[in-house]
Amino acid sequence: MSDLFAAIEAGGTKFNCALFDRQKNIVAEARIATTSPEETLGQCIAFFQQQREAGLAFSELGLATFGPVDLNPTSPTYGNLTTTPKPGWKNAPLMRTLAEALNCNVAIDTDVNAAARAEYLWGASMNTNVSIYVTVGTGVGAGVLINGKPLQGILHPEMGHILIGDIQEIQGVCPYHGSCVEGLASGAAMKAIWGVPAQELSDNHPAWAIQSKVLAKFCHNLLVSFSPERLILGGGVMAKPGLLESITQETESSLNHYLAMDSKLSEIIVPPTLGERSGILGALALAMSVA
Amino acid sequence: MSDLFAAIEAGGTKFNCALFDRQKNIVAEARIATTSPEETLGQCIAFFQQQREAGLAFSELGLATFGPVDLNPTSPTYGNLTTTPKPGWKNAPLMRTLAEALNCNVAIDTDVNAAARAEYLWGASMNTNVSIYVTVGTGVGAGVLINGKPLQGILHPEMGHILIGDIQEIQGVCPYHGSCVEGLASGAAMKAIWGVPAQELSDNHPAWAIQSKVLAKFCHNLLVSFSPERLILGGGVMAKPGLLESITQETESSLNHYLAMDSKLSEIIVPPTLGERSGILGALALAMSVA
Numbered sequence: 001m002s003d004l005f006a007a008i009e010a011g012g013t014k015f016n017c018a019l020f021d022r023q024k025n026i027v028a029e030a031r032i033a034t035t036s037p038e039e040t041l042g043q044c045i046a047f048f049q050q051q052r053e054a055g056l057a058f059s060e061l062g063l064a065t066f067g068p069v070d071l072n073p074t075s076p077t078y079g080n081l082t083t084t085p086k087p088g089w090k091n092a093p094l095m096r097t098l099a100e101a102l103n104c105n106v107a108i109d110t111d112v113n114a115a116a117r118a119e120y121l122w123g124a125s126m127n128t129n130v131s132i133y134v135t136v137g138t139g140v141g142a143g144v145l146i147n148g149k150p151l152q153g154i155l156h157p158e159m160g161h162i163l164i165g166d167i168q169e170i171q172g173v174c175p176y177h178g179s180c181v182e183g184l185a186s187g188a189a190m191k192a193i194w195g196v197p198a199q200e201l202s203d204n205h206p207a208w209a210i211q212s213k214v215l216a217k218f219c220h221n222l223l224v225s226f227s228p229e230r231l232i233l234g235g236g237v238m239a240k241p242g243l244l245e246s247i248t249q250e251t252e253s254s255l256n257h258y259l260a261m262d263s264k265l266s267e268i269i270v271p272p273t274l275g276e277r278s279g280i281l282g283a284l285a286l287a288m289s290v291a
Numbered sequence: 292m293s294d295l296f297a298a299i300e301a302g303g304t305k306f307n308c309a310l311f312d313r314q315k316n317i318v319a320e321a322r323i324a325t326t327s328p329e330e331t332l333g334q335c336i337a338f339f340q341q342q343r344e345a346g347l348a349f350s351e352l353g354l355a356t357f358g359p360v361d362l363n364p365t366s367p368t369y370g371n372l373t374t375t376p377k378p379g380w381k382n383a384p385l386m387r388t389l390a391e392a393l394n395c396n397v398a399i400d401t402d403v404n405a406a407a408r409a410e411y412l413w414g415a416s417m418n419t420n421v422s423i424y425v426t427v428g429t430g431v432g433a434g435v436l437i438n439g440k441p442l443q444g445i446l447h448p449e450m451g452h453i454l455i456g457d458i459q460e461i462q463g464v465c466p467y468h469g470s471c472v473e474g475l476a477s478g479a480a481m482k483a484i485w486g487v488p489a490q491e492l493s494d495n496h497p498a499w500a501i502q503s504k505v506l507a508k509f510c511h512n513l514l515v516s517f518s519p520e521r522l523i524l525g526g527g528v529m530a531k532p533g534l535l536e537s538i539t540q541e542t543e544s545s546l547n548h549y550l551a552m553d554s555k556l557s558e559i560i561v562p563p564t565l566g567e568r569s570g571i572l573g574a575l576a577l578a579m580s581v582a
Contacts, residue, residue, distance in 0.1 A: 068551065082551040130444035146437060153421035153518030154552055154559075161515045161549060163508050165456010176549040217454050224452045225516055227444030258452060258467040260359065260373040261445055268445075 004058040005291070006048055006104065007283035009111060010065040010094065012086055012138035012188070015040055017047050019056055020284045024122075027056060037092040045101040061106045062286030064114030064279055065094055066139060071109065071156050079108050085175045107286040111135065112143035113150040114282025115234060115272065120145050121285055123273035125230040132228045133278070134159075135235035136215065140182040144226060160186065164217035169210055185214040187237050198237050212243065216250030219269060223251070223259065234272040244271055295349040296582070297339055297395065298574035300402060301356040301385065303377055303429035303479070306331055308338050310347055311575045315413075318347060328383040336392040352397045353577030355405030355570055356385055357430060362400065362447050370399050376466045398577040402426065403434035404441040405573025406525060406563065411436050412576055414564035416521040423519045424563070425450075426526035426570075427506065431473040435517060451477065455508035460501055476505045478528050489528050503534065507541030510560060514542070514550065525563040535562055 004027060009016040011034065018029040030047045034040050052058070068082045079095025099106040109117070116125070116133035125131035125145070134142040140160030144151040151157060160182035161174070167184060173192045174183025183189055190198040194207050201207050215233075222231055233244055248269045255265075272278045295318060300307040302325060309320040321338045325331050343349075359373045370386025390397040400408070407416070407424035416422035416436070425433040431451035435442040442448060451473035452465070458475060464483045465474025474480055481489040485498050492498050506524075513522055524535055539560045546556075563569045 155518040158515045162512050176547045224449045227446040256467045
């Protein structure tokens with residue numbers, strides 16, 4: 001056990017690598033593009049080896065990854081990606097490759113479970129019994145914490161693939177389900193549907209009204225399924241000003257006062273306190289958990 | 292503490308009252324129609340008082356009720372129904388009325404949480420980390436157990452009100468959400484939509500194909516949200532021969548091999564082992580929990 005912790009936030013677009021001290025300060029970091037598993041993992045390994053050669057020792061790595069990923073410790077494919085639609089990454093042995101090359105303890109979880117953990121320890125959902133962290137980024141995913149522990153059944157949840165029905169104006173693009181939430185509202189789906197990345201769509205583009213409608217139905221389903229104290233909406237697409245407020249309003253209409261709650265929906269549906277750092281801090285929390 | 296336990300399964304159509312011994316044998320029972328709270332609860336109280344007068348003493352009552360119900364023990368309206376669309380029953384003080392009239396310890400939970408508990412203790416979901424009990428009866432509801440404990444956030448889950456999108460052939464009838472699962476597929480919805488009770492619809496009536504489609508989307512959403520080891524489908528409507536198998540097949544198509552599981556879906560989606568007795572046995576389990 002050393003005083004530094006390695007953390008990787010593995011995403012569909014980039015891998016964020018960081019070395020943290022115990023006070024959650026970043027000592028060194030790198031952003032590596034997600035290309036092929038060999039190239040991307042190779043660059044991650046090279047980055048951390050360089051830190052060690054520079055005298056920055058660590059014995060634990062936290063790995064917060066996109067999914068789906070095998071999180072069953074007794075499985076022969078523990079720590080591998082499974083059926084991801086991301087080209088080239090299906091069955092990639094993420095955890096084993098990193099653990100062997102860097103010779104350290106690796107704790108792995110989904111990116112959303114890790115971000116949920118960071119927000120629970122240091123952010124928007126401290127002391128909650130039930131909290132959910134949603135990311136609307138390249139993909140859509142959600143992690144649920146129940147008394148601080150991630151919900152894990154046979155597999156980890158894959159809530160981006162919740163069905164909310166077809167949307168008249170657009171055709172969903174999920175290769176498995178067509179119009180699931182990820183197929184309709186992820187950053188990748190928006191780009192495929194509208195031809196440009198979400199951040200290039202103007203404020204009055206019809207995409208945003210559809211986006212609010214889809215994500216409000218998603219929030220409706222998460223609220224009636226889990227009744228969380230906090231439903232944190234993060235990820236790159238959620239950076240759009242006003243989107244969170246408009247989703248909250250539409251969710252209110254959709255629920256139509258069915259849930260008799262004292263809390264206002266605007267206190268439940270919130271942005272991540274840790275902002276864009278919730279993912280990498282979640283990886284840090286994982287590394288700390290195996291120290 | 293006596294050797295007998297009182298149990299009530301409070302449903303939208305009838306209240307089943309029973310007195311059990313420790314071996315789960317029924318010593319006395321009554322079925323009371325669900326009319327008004329005063330009349331129905333009055334008849335339940337009279338039944339249990341008669342048992343006491345006949346020498347059958349008990350000190351604990353388990354109450355497994357339809358919802359939504361306030362399950363927060365610190366709330367002034369603990370044990371009251373809340374926003375139920377059932378005429379006359381909104382805000383009915385179920386638990387207090389029974390506890391005061393019968394002067395006994397009452398443990399309350401939703402009908403579906405109670406049934407989930409009975410199946411976990413004595414039925415289809417023993418030793419599971421995550422299990423779900425769904426009822427498709429007068430209403431649609433689901434209870435989730437995580438390591439044997441019911442999932443409870445701000446409120447209990449209200450999964451019957453999950454949205455799965457509009458269905459072309461029919462118009463949903465939920466007074467809050469129109470086409471939520473309960474509005475499309477509950478016994479009450481089927482009767483409203485097709486004009487006769489579900490059990491009177493012939494085997495080749497188009498209602499059944501729609502029913503399978505709606506409930507398969509519901510199962511899809513529950514599987515990607517919770518990844519349960521068992522998803523138990525109970526309730527009166529599920530008594531239809533072949534319905535469970537056809538839902539399982541449609542869920543398989545809907546998931547489209549996205550979830551990389553070793554278990555077959557036919558081992559996850561199962562009928563209740565305790566059959567129609569899971570509700571009242573769940574009420575017994577509640578009564579035993581406060582003894």
